[in-house]
Amino acid sequence: MSSLRAKIQDVFNEPACEQNRGKDAKARKEGCSKPLTPGAAAGGCAFDGAKIVLQPITDVAHLIHAPLACEGNSWDNRGAASSGPTLWRTSFTTDLTELDVVMGQGERKLFKAIREIKEAYGPPAIFVYPTCVTALIGDDIEAVCKRAAEKFGLPVVPVNAPGFVGSKNLGNKLAGEALLDHVIGTVEPDDAGPYDINILGEFNLSGEFWLVKPLLDRLGIRVRACIPGDARYLDIASAHRARAAMMVCSTALINLARKMEQRWDIPFFEGSFYGVTDTSEALRQISQLLVKKGADPEMLGRTEALIAEEEAIAWKKLAAYRPRLEGKRVLLNTGGVKSWSVVHALMEIGIEIVGTSLKKSTVEDRERVKQMLKDDNHIFEQMAARELYAMLSEHKADIMLSGGRTQFIALKAKTPWLDINQERQHPYAGYDGMVELVRQIDLAIHNPIWSQVREPAPWDCQPAMKDELPRTKSETATVQAFKKFAGTMADDLGEC
Structure with a gap:
């Protein structure tokens, strides 16, 4: 247990975390996570x-x-x-x-x-x-x-x-x-090269890293290890021979990236594969790090050519959705790297962000969000279910992007919802992933079911009654009595 305590203390005192560096010695020992309450979720x-x-x-x-x-x-x-x-x-x-x-x-x-x-x-x-x-x-x-x-x-x-x-x-x-x-460093690869990289904090959710890897393959860049998404043990064991690394989720594995840089001189940067612009920037930074570590400088030119080609294709596909989505309002209830990467991706096609959460986000994540939205009123740490429901039921957002735990709030408010967290069924990374994300938002917002569920229920209105056949006096009296009763009920329930 003593070794475990030492390890936990080492993790709490993370030099690569700017928020941690700004704390005093006492606060640093308490770590970044909120203390647990016994018996509470x-x-x-x-x-x-x-x-x-x-x-x-x-x-x-x-x-x-x-x-x-x-x-x-x-x-x-x-x-x-x-x-x-x-x-x-x-x-x-x-x-x-x-x-x-x-x-x-x-x-x-x-x-x-x-x-x-x-x-x-x-x-x-x-x-x-x-x-x-x-x-x-x-x-x-x-x-x-x-x-x-x-x-x-x-x-x-x-x-x-x-x-x-x-x-x-x-x-x-x-x-x-x-x-x-x-694990890392226990196996020496026999094929190490100047174009090997590690991808850290990428989980390959819904296979979305498979949309990014072909881009790296076209540049001649080999992913030595993707930790942990679709990884193999031997790949991770030989990951210390990579030349550069990209950190996708710093809140999870920043300590791994920093210590690999210290031990094996593997420089890293934090980037995102969500959105057209961020994907292009990530490819540029990977190429620049590899060139600094000895790769052929002509790689920078090939990277720019690839980016120009892929961006042109992506923007052409996205142009079809812009008239249908421009000005639509999105409430983003997620966190971590998605708190800013998805924001940037959606703003690229003219979608308005009415709110985004910052739970599980680093200081760098928060600063990026503030620079993008330029309005702190659209940023919240965590929104209670009652507040989410009030915002959606008052039609302040056209769709909510969140995890599965809050989908029923949106459904109760009769508002379109799309899963953006780990349970999602569609990959959203890379250029093709951005097109898929926009397509799914378009399908959700314009699904005809929403206009139907927002209509009053049939029993909330009383249609006019028409006589189709001649009736006897007793039948006529019965119909008139029923009409009078139905009219009273309609007054109580409200007209449609």
């Missing part, structure tokens, strides 16, 4: 955050050393996609019981589970995750992993991020520390 624990970062490594077996309830359904992990192996989607757990805890059988059961996975699946590596229970009873995960690695001849990586140590974001960073301590 905290949006995920450290274990959850570590597993989110590492599980998309697709050919690795992920073993949870814990009671069964600590492992959820891993078959659909945040929408990350794989181009090959599916082992990462299989749940492995030691399934500790009360008897195992009381009798001290945890470490023995863990060793047995590692052996069974090795024999049944033969993965290139096994990642072991302790949770609150196994950390509290004192199971020595690192000793068991070291012994198993020697016995079975494969890497067994301890990921020390039990849930009680902090928030999900802290778990993200502890996962990066596990890669630094046990």
Whole structure:
């Protein structure tokens, strides 16, 4: 536990974080995450955050050393996609019981589970995750992993991020520390070249990185490792031989990028593949870093030619949507890198941003948003469900872009909604991804269902009644009595 405390303290004192540098010594020790309240939902624990970062490594077996309830359904992990192996989607757990805890059988059961996975699946590596229970009873995960690695001849990586140590974001960073301590730098590639890069903090949600990789391939740039999206263990183990790196989500893995620069002289920058302009800028910065590290300077010219070609195609496709979307108002309830990258992307085609959230955003993210919107009234840290509903029901936005947890607020307000977070079904990165995002917004806003659901219900209005056949006196009296009754009801309910 002492080593874990030291690791957490090291993560809290992050020199690459400008917000952290501006704190005094006492505030720096408290870290960037909000303290957890016992018994309250905290949006995920450290274990959850570590597993989110590492599980998309697709050919690795992920073993949870814990009671069964600590492992959820891993078959659909945040929408990350794989181009090959599916082992990462299989749940492995030691399934500790009360008897195992009381009798001290945890470490023995863990060793047995590692052996069974090795024999049944033969993965290139096994990642072991302790949770609150196994950390509290004192199971020595690192000793068991070291012994198993020697016995079975494969890497067994301890990921020390039990849930009680902090928030999900802290778990993200502890996962990066596990890669630094046990994986990166353990394999020397025989094909290292001057055009190798790493992409950090890219999860390949809905396969969207596959829209960007062909652009890099056309420039002759090889992605040595994409961490963690669609990654392979050996690629990450040899990631220390890349020449440059791009950081996509700094709130998750800024510590990994900084320490790789310190240890292996791999310069990095933070960029975005959302939107036409940001995608072009990311390609430029990658090329410039590679040229500084020894790549042929003619690469800069090829990059500009590619950008000009792709931008022309993208803007031509987007021009068809501009008349239908220009002036439309969007409420963006997300966070992190999307708080500014998606804002920029939408503003490029004339969409008005009436609000964007800044939760999980860094200081740099916040500054970018302020420069783009130039109005602090459109920026909020976090908006309560009641406030979101009021804003949408008053028709202050034409559509809301958010995660799945707030979709029902939009539906209750009879407002179009589009998933922009990890559960999304469509890729939005790169030039083609930007076109797809705009297409989905257009489909959502102009879907005819919204005009129908906003109409009064049939029982809220009383249509006029017409006599079609001659009636007897008694029938006429009955009809007149019913008309009188219906008219009274219509007055009470309101006319349509």
